[in-house]
Amino acid sequence: MISRVMSAELAEHAGQRVTIAGWVHRRRQLKSVSFLVVRDRTGLAQVVGAGDLPGEESVVEVTGTLAANPQAPGGFELVEPEVEVLARACVAPPFDLYRPVVGAALPTILDHAPVALRHPRLRAPLEISAASVAGFRATLDGLGFTEVHTPKIVASATESGANVFGIDYFGRPAYLAQSPQFYKQALVGVFERVYEVGPVFRAEPHDTVRHLAQYTSLDAELGFVRDHRDVMAVLRDAVAGMLESVRHRAGAALDLLGVTLPEVPAEIPAVHFTEAQRLTGSAEPDLSPAQERWLSEWALREHGSEFLYVTGYPMAKRPFYTHPDPARPGYTNGFDLLFRGLELVTGGQRLHRYADYVEALAARGEGTEAYEGYLQAFRYGMPPHGGFALGLERWTARLTGAANIRQTTAFPRDLHRLSP
Amino acid sequence: MISRVMSAELAEHAGQRVTIAGWVHRRRQLKSVSFLVVRDRTGLAQVVGAGDLPGEESVVEVTGTLAANPQAPGGFELVEPEVEVLARACVAPPFDLYRPVVGAALPTILDHAPVALRHPRLRAPLEISAASVAGFRATLDGLGFTEVHTPKIVASATESGANVFGIDYFGRPAYLAQSPQFYKQALVGVFERVYEVGPVFRAEPHDTVRHLAQYTSLDAELGFVRDHRDVMAVLRDAVAGMLESVRHRAGAALDLLGVTLPEVPAEIPAVHFTEAQRLTGSAEPDLSPAQERWLSEWALREHGSEFLYVTGYPMAKRPFYTHPDPARPGYTNGFDLLFRGLELVTGGQRLHRYADYVEALAARGEGTEAYEGYLQAFRYGMPPHGGFALGLERWTARLTGAANIRQTTAFPRDLHRLSP
Incomplete structure (x- = not known):
């Protein structure tokens, strides 16, 4: 398997350099820093300062150092990251998968089930x-x-x-x-x-x-x-x-x-x-x-x-x-x-x-x-x-x-x- | 549920009067005594001296006293039995289910699967x-x-x-x-x-x-x-x-x-x-x-x-x-x-x-x-x-x-x- 730590287990590796892998759940470019949230089957993990990022739902492997951050999911985030893109999403999802509420009607969800069910x-x-x-x-x-x-x-x-x-x-x-x-x-x-x-x-x-x-x-x-x-x-x-x-x-x-x-x-x-x-x-x-x-x-x-x-x-x-x-x-x-x-x-x-x-x-x-x-x-x-x-x-x-x-x-x- | 002891558990009830229930696996009338073998989902149990018995594959409930008999399946048999018939088989099975070897060809087995699979x-x-x-x-x-x-x-x-x-x-x-x-x-x-x-x-x-x-x-x-x-x-x-x-x-x-x-x-x-x-x-x-x-x-x-x-x-x-x-x-x-x-x-x-x-x-x-x-x-x-x-x-x-x-x-x- 790709050697990785699951997002639910980050706390066990505080301070270490670890690799996570999953989907680009959300990317956000602020003026001075970029945020990336990676989704795997156990939850979400935040990455700070990753630079240029592929579109949401792309699949990435990220290696970084785990630093405490009470605001991040699970209380930790990856800093000083290196990002490898395993597969690039060709199109944007039909609705934002990162929003807590599903912003689409049922026909849209059903027509796009393979991606919609990732919400x-x-x-x-x-x-x-x-x-x-x-x-x-x-x-x-x-x-x-x-x-x-x-x-x-x-x-x-x-x-x-x-x-x-x-x-x-x-x-x-x-x-x-x-x-x-x-x-x-x-x-x-x-x-x-x-x-x-x-x-x-x-x-x-x-x-x-x-x-x-x-x-x-x-x-x-x-x-x-x-x-x-x-x-x-x-x-x-x-x-x-x-x-x-x-x-x-x-x-x-x-x-x-x-x-x-x-x-x-x-x-x-x-x-x-x-x-x-x-x-x-x-x-x-x-x-x-x-x-x-x-x-x-x-x-x-x-x-x-x-x-x-x-x-x-x-x-x-x-x-x-x-x-x-x-x-x-x-x-x-x-x-x-x-x-x-x-x-x-x-x-x-x-x-x-x-x-x-x-x-x-x-x-x-x-x-x-x-x-x-x-x-x-x-x-x-x-x-x-x-x-x-x-x-x-x-x-x-x-x-x-x-x-x-x-x-x-x-x-x-x-x-x-x-x-x- | 019908209150019964499973045939695999007979040894735990040695000497007691118990009720078993299952299918008439085999009946045998010798000159002086009749034998009945009852099949349930855990195995077989022998009953001695049951008198007039319904045909094989009929469903019975038998109450009897458990006596040791090294020749009987599980080492015990039911004596002084009372037999209640829960359902009488209308016809004989297409082959003998009690014989250790299946005495029928595949087409017969498949045509009669509901009863054949009981073997x-x-x-x-x-x-x-x-x-x-x-x-x-x-x-x-x-x-x-x-x-x-x-x-x-x-x-x-x-x-x-x-x-x-x-x-x-x-x-x-x-x-x-x-x-x-x-x-x-x-x-x-x-x-x-x-x-x-x-x-x-x-x-x-x-x-x-x-x-x-x-x-x-x-x-x-x-x-x-x-x-x-x-x-x-x-x-x-x-x-x-x-x-x-x-x-x-x-x-x-x-x-x-x-x-x-x-x-x-x-x-x-x-x-x-x-x-x-x-x-x-x-x-x-x-x-x-x-x-x-x-x-x-x-x-x-x-x-x-x-x-x-x-x-x-x-x-x-x-x-x-x-x-x-x-x-x-x-x-x-x-x-x-x-x-x-x-x-x-x-x-x-x-x-x-x-x-x-x-x-x-x-x-x-x-x-x-x-x-x-x-x-x-x-x-x-x-x-x-x-x-x-x-x-x-x-x-x-x-x-x-x-x-x-x-x-x-x-x-x-x-x-x-x-x-x-």
Whole structure:
């Protein structure tokens, strides 16, 4: 490697002659002296008196003597510098990356993502996202889960029918997977407990602040549950583990964005769907976004929790593989997890007996033909099981307060955007 | 959860009445007594005298008293059992899952993957694969890398042109990404060091034992390198970390398959391409599979290493973004890592200056139009950098000695296979 000291470690080398390397974050020529701020992956470092400097975002290696300066980032600056230019920026960035506030609108940011994401505020959500996934995996690894990788190209558009992307698969029609649902269930038969972190694809023709055509789904599925409450307990631990990891691994990003992490109660409060209806005065068999917001506020007020489970959604509103509530006809063992006013996770107990699948499909007027590959696992014996799916970008957006989900992924794909 | 003791923990409960749960791995009715072997994710447990039993692969919960029996798996068996059937298998498995050797041909296994993968020998490669990925991530996390998720739907089929899957993207043509190459390079500008574990797609019309239409690529890219040797050092650490993780997390799978893990030398031996040509007597500007095998044997003989780097491949054999060897016209700073006779990883230093890209494309008779999104990052200043890509299934196949790469992934996709 290029031998260098990272900007976060300058204090350890006070008085020494050191080499740093990074991007020209800012250059400033005053009448008598020039200032250069160099950005590396750990932060910023100031250089004084460097003379003629290349444009911002050029890559430089600077050797200098470390002198204390309380005004400089980290309390030290490099003096008597020698600057070597490793790569010269050909053009100026579309907006100033050194200003604390991002001075560009979202379309400009997205069109110029490769350079725009270098702005510390735009990079921060991606750091929080990476830390979240690490916590998700660590928690589930600790609970005996096995990581799996499932096909993203599938033969039939079974799970929801509409909104799938079609592919030409060696001359045959195929589709991009909308979720690993069927595969993760089958793999419960192999490993008992599995998770997958991977892309899923939704051809939703909506241009909103919360739709992406590709997003990263954090999926888990586990066997030998009593019912959905066992799934909810694992999800609670996964969310707590994600937050713990964010706290440890992305502290600087949290500080920069001024994010306060929520507390996860040892047991997240839960209300049954019918109770949620009563509380919100809803007569519909579903909850509106406004009602979800109201319920979140209620949970914070009544239970001091930013998380709330709504359980027992009606059969008609859940996929056919959802396990019914044995005690309450018409309702399911399915749940949603609300976080700060929005549904963050959907999950539930699934059917596990082959005959129940045949019956559930018949009740919806469907045969089993399109589902044969899926149903195979259930012919051979499957334990009671359930699972959940959490959208990574939605999670990061709720955590950071991003107004648009496109700010939580490096290169979003949507109805209009296919590049960069 | 269903309250149970895992089969691997039976010894801790000697003499107690316990409940286990799992699949009917085998049932055997002798003249005077019946035996039941139950399989859970930790191993097998024997039950004696259970009376009438459901078919193999049915899911049961068994409560019994733990008695010592040196012949039983784990040294204990459950006596005086009560058996509850949680789910009854409707049909017999396509082959006996309880026999130590898999008694079915590959097409049968693949057609019945949801049940076939329950066979411990068929599950084992997936456990080794999961452990490998965990080690890859842990090593790179420790080296300051950031995990990223990049688009799998792209606007142009630039990297290799042929062999891409076409998609209908909201009425526009698009393609499935063959690699995250361009995105991971751009993100070096943001994070300096990045990795991604995700699916890549190759529409290769070859029906061989080593081609998959979707595979899991372990990609890494890092900035501020001197040249490709810094990338090779990081790859060496990643491979060592993967093996360490396999040793710790998948020991039972290794034992079952009789796999001996290779040692990774502190420095993996390297030969220049021209030297490899001289050693193998090759006159071609590439190495044949037979020559790769010969070189692997040579490295084991001469250096005691199952790994060998071949460096400096000719320009004509490497993608346009490969950095040339400044000291040796016509050759590159690109490398391959050979492992047990096969190329396992391709990597190298990349070009980092915009002008060099324009020139490299022109030298191949191409303009920059199709690459504008890619080249954007280089207009704004990029450090010297490089990276590598390792195919997870190929890795697992080499490690386990699998004859066919389809045995190393749960639900393979190939020229003919699109389900289950």
